Amino acid sequence: xxxxERVLAALEGKPVDxxxxxxxxxxxxxxxMDLVDAPFPNANREPELMARLAATGHTELGFDTIMPVxxxxxxxxxxxxxxxxxxxxxxxxxxxxxxxxxTAEDIVIPDDFLTHQDTHCVxxxxxxxxxxxxxxVAIIGKTMGPWSMGYHCFGVEPFLLLSLDDPDATKRxxxxxxxxxxxxGVAQIEAGADALTLPDHATGDLVSGEYYAxxxxxxxxxxxxxxxIPLILHICGRTVDRMDYIAQTGMAAFHYDSKNKPGESMExxxxxxxxxxxxxxxxxxxxxxxxxxxxxxTDNLTSGVNLIGPECxxxxxxxxxxxxxxxxxxESWSNN
Amino acid sequence: xxxxxxxxxxxxxxxxxxxxxxxxHSYSQKVGTAERLSFIRDAMAVLGDLEGSGDAQxxxxxxHPHEVAVKRVFLEACKLETGADLTARPSETLDKKSGLxxxxxxxxxxxxxxxxxxDGKNADRxxxxxxxxxxxxxxxxxVDDTSVRFxxxxxxxxxxxxxxxxxxxxxxILREDEAQASRGVLAAPSQxx
Numbered sequence: 098x099x100x101x102e103r104v105l106a107a108l109e110g111k112p113v114d115x116x117x118x119x120x121x122x123x124x125x126x127x128x129x130m131d132l133v134d135a136p137f138p139n140a141n142r143e144p145e146l147m148a149r150l151a152a153t154g155h156t157e158l159g160f161d162t163i164m165p166v167x168x169x170x171x172x173x174x175x176x177x178x179x180x181x182x183x184x185x186x187x188x189x190x191x192x193x194x195x196x197x198x199x200t201a202e203d204i205v206i207p208d209d210f211l212t213h214q215d216t217h218c219v220x221x222x223x224x225x226x227x228x229x230x231x232x233x234v235a236i237i238g239k240t241m242g243p244w245s246m247g248y249h250c251f252g253v254e255p256f257l258l259l260s261l262d263d264p265d266a267t268k269r270x271x272x273x274x275x276x277x278x279x280x281x282g283v284a285q286i287e288a289g290a291d292a293l294t295l296p297d298h299a300t301g302d303l304v305s306g307e308y309y310a311x312x313x314x315x316x317x318x319x320x321x322x323x324x325x326i327p328l329i330l331h332i333c334g335r336t337v338d339r340m341d342y343i344a345q346t347g348m349a350a351f352h353y354d355s356k357n358k359p360g361e362s363m364e365x366x367x368x369x370x371x372x373x374x375x376x377x378x379x380x381x382x383x384x385x386x387x388x389x390x391x392x393x394x395t396d397n398l399t400s401g402v403n404l405i406g407p408e409c410x411x412x413x414x415x416x417x418x419x420x421x422x423x424x425x426x427x428e429s430w431s432n433n
Numbered sequence: 434x435x436x437x438x439x440x441x442x443x444x445x446x447x448x449x450x451x452x453x454x455x456x457x458h459s460y461s462q463k464v465g466t467a468e469r470l471s472f473i474r475d476a477m478a479v480l481g482d483l484e485g486s487g488d489a490q491x492x493x494x495x496x497h498p499h500e501v502a503v504k505r506v507f508l509e510a511c512k513l514e515t516g517a518d519l520t521a522r523p524s525e526t527l528d529k530k531s532g533l534x535x536x537x538x539x540x541x542x543x544x545x546x547x548x549x550x551x552d553g554k555n556a557d558r559x560x561x562x563x564x565x566x567x568x569x570x571x572x573x574x575x576v577d578d579t580s581v582r583f584x585x586x587x588x589x590x591x592x593x594x595x596x597x598x599x600x601x602x603x604x605x606i607l608r609e610d611e612a613q614a615s616r617g618v619l620a621a622p623s624q625x626x
Contacts, residue, residue, distance in 0.1 A: 127434065127442035127617070131461040136440070169622065186434050186442075188619045248622040300621045333621040379618055413617030416444065417460070 100161035101291060104235035107371055107403045108292055108327040108349040115431035116398055116405055118160045118424045119373050121237060121294040121329045121352045123167040123410035127186055128417045129153040137413070138182040138189055141168050142214060144221035151226060155234050157417065159424035160406070163230055165222040166239035167410065169296060172281050173241070173249040175213035176206065186413055196252035201269035204250075206277050211284050219281075220288040227289030237329070238290035240282035242297025242320075243274035244304075244313060250274070257303060260312065267312065275316055282324040292327040294352065295320060301334025301356065309339040314346060321347035329373060333409055337361060344369035355381075355393075355408045359400035371403035376423060383412040387422035394426040435459075437514045438469040445507040453498040454490040455483070457507070472515040473507075479519040481506030482591035497585035502571040502592055509595055522594035528601045531559045535601065537567070537593055543586045545593055547579045559601070566600030567593065569607065 098106065103117040130136040135150035151165035168189050174180045179192040198204060210216060219238065226236050241249075247256045247270055260267045282293050297317070299309050309332075321328060327349035332339075335356040343351050344366040351370050353362055355377035362372055376382060376393050397405050405427050411420065435443045441461035448454050457473050459466050470489075477483050477491055481503060486492040493499055513519075525536040532553030537545045547564045549556040560579045567573050571592065573581040583589060599606045 123619075128444065128460040131442050131459060131463075134462065169619075185440055186617050188617065191622075193622070245622055253622065298622045302621075383618070409621075410619040412619070414442075414614075416446075418446075 099233045100155070101231075101233055101235045104161050104404065105291060105327065108329070110368065110371065110403075116403065116427055117162075118427050119162045119235075119237075119404035119406045120154050120160050120164050121162075121331060121350075121373060121406065122239075122296075123164060124154045124158060124160065124407065124415075124420055125150055125167045125413065126411065126415050126417065126420070127413050129157060130185060132157065136185040137167075137187070138184065141171070141182075141189055142218055144218045144225060147218055147222035148225040148229075151222065152230065155230065158420045159428075161424075162235045162237050162406075163226050164237040164239070164294070165226060166219050166294075169239075169241060169245065169410075170249070171215045171219050171239075171241075172210070172277055173246060174215040175210050176246070176250060176277065178249050180215075188410075188413070191249040193249060193252050196250060196255060198250050199255075201266060201273050204270065204273035206280070210277065211280060216281060216284075220284055223285055223288040223290050231289055231291075235291045236289055237292050237294060238282070238285035238288075239294040239296065240278050240285065240324070242278055242295050242313070242330075243271040243316065245296055245298045246274045246277060247271065248298065260308070264311070271312060271316060275319070278320065279323050282320070282326075286324070286326050290326065292329060292349065293324065294329045294331050295324075295348070296331040299332055299339075301332070301336050301338075301354070306336075306338030306342065310342045314342045317343070317346040317348060331409070337365060340365040346370075350404065352406075353408070359397045359402050363400050363402065373402070373404035374406050374408045375402060376405070376407045378408055378411055378415075382407060382415050382419050385419070387418055387425075390419050390422040391426040394423055395430060398427065398430050435469065435511055437511075438465065439463050441466060441469075443470065443473065443511060445504065447498065447500070448490065452492055452496040453500075454486045454492045455503060455507075456490050469515055472513075473510045476510035476513050476517075476519055477503075477506050479521055480509055480591060480595050482521070482589045493585075493587075493589070495583075495585040495587040495589075497583070497587075499572065499583065499585070499589075499592075502589075502596065505570055505599070506592065506595060521591035522598060524590065524594050524597065526597050526601070528553065528559055528563065530601060531555050533559055535559070535563045535597065537563075537597055539588050539590060539593070542582070543588050544576050544580050544582045545573075547581075562603075563597070563600045566603035567596050569603050570596045570599055 135146040140146040331352040483491040
């Protein structure tokens with residue numbers, strides 16, 4: 098199987114020749130930026146740099162996927178949020194202390210949403226990657242869910258307080274923002290994406306499983322219907338309390354955090370949805386060595402996790418050797 | 434990130450075969466990178482009492498990894514501009530908090546005793562602070578309140594001189610390290626400001 102066939106088969110629950118390695122978020126590091134001379138922040142804003150840096154995930158690290166959307170701010174920038182672009186060694190972030198909207202009625206998806214520099218960059222990078230690698234490697238795009246964009250556009254605290262005080266207003270906001278999720282997702286499919294990550298940060302530390310069911314489960318079902326491509330839902334943190342709900346959405350995969358054990362997570366989702374991720378970022382990939390990375394990969398493999406990769410966007414100072422240990426371990430485990 | 438050369442990333446890799454050896458490495462393809470790495474290696478050798486080994490590697494003559502201390506040596510070497518004068522740091526430093534000069538004296542058993550001279554205040558307390566700072570920054574063992582030694586038992590005078598500069602202010606240095614380590618780690622939106 099090619100890398101692309103392997104990844105897509107795993108996302109569709111079909112047999113694979115070996116477990117694919119998949120990066121649904123980002124494996125960009127400062128070392129890889131140096132290797133191909135494509136540093137942040139420009140690699141988030143210029144398609145050629147974005148594509149060149151993203152390709153290293155396959156060409157240098159050996160993953161079966163290429164994911165060019167390193168950050169979580171591209172569409173929020175196009176919606177009008179203020180962005181702190183930072184430097185090579187730090188992530189661009191939305192200035193959430195300066196929200197752009199207060200009520201659902203304020204939401205306006207600009208006419209240039211898909212031609213804005215920061216969304217256009219993603220679309221163009223996907224086209225470049227599709228041309229260069231699209232026959233063999235799965236190109237994964239990313240479209241942010243409305244809960245995440247709610248944080249960005251309304252501010253974290255106001256948005257969470259609103260969700261407590263006024264569920265109807267919260268739902269109207271989610272309904273308004275979901276169109277941005279769909280539009281950007283569909284545009285990436287047209288550009289050549291084979292699958293999409295859909296981060297929607299109803300994270301385990303702030304939002305309960307019940308909240309997920311109340312506000313997001315139906316929306317996620319709707320995304321599956323309206324975005325005709327395998328979707329990989331990403332939510333950080335401890336999420337076993339909502340995995341059963343997530344498994345019912347029709348999403349192809351759930352990108353899950355190392356705060357959830359592979360065995361317990363597989364037990365909950367069973368064959369209803371693929372699991373991907375789980376290799377710990379701050380303590381293992383960033384702070385330890387290839388042996389420890391390999392041990393976590395093996396734990397996921399023996400638990401039957403469908404696609405193996407980091408739990409989230411890896412720290413920018415992660416050592417290349419540690420990231421290479423993920424595909425290397427999968428390869429050697431599959432050969433034994 | 435190397436602020437003295439094109440903002441390239443430079444890393445110190447530990448390679449373990451028989452004894453641990455260290456390699457200063459960058460993935461940068463920019464012209465001049467090799468020269469910059471060579472300077473950093475030379476600076477580490479002088480500042481940290483390391484010796485050359487094999488193919489552009491560095492090691493401690495005692496064969497011990499001294500992992501925490503070598504990281505400090507690496508960071509200090511990267512702070513120097515290429516071509517800067519390379520001399521080992523002296524075994525004394527001014528403690529700005531007390532006005533005392535802190536001196537570290539080694540004996541033949543590899544024990545470094547911290548002493549203080551001058552007209553400053555709180556000499557006993559500051560000597561303990563400096564010894565504690567050396568212990569933290571160099572992963573040294575406490576012999577008593579004001580004496581420390583490396584776990585290998587060997588003398589590394591230049592390395593102690595390098596650590597001594599930071600030892601009086603160890604808490605701030607560790608906080609700085611922590612802040613540096615968290616840079617580039619993406620937090621979920623719910624945890625961002």
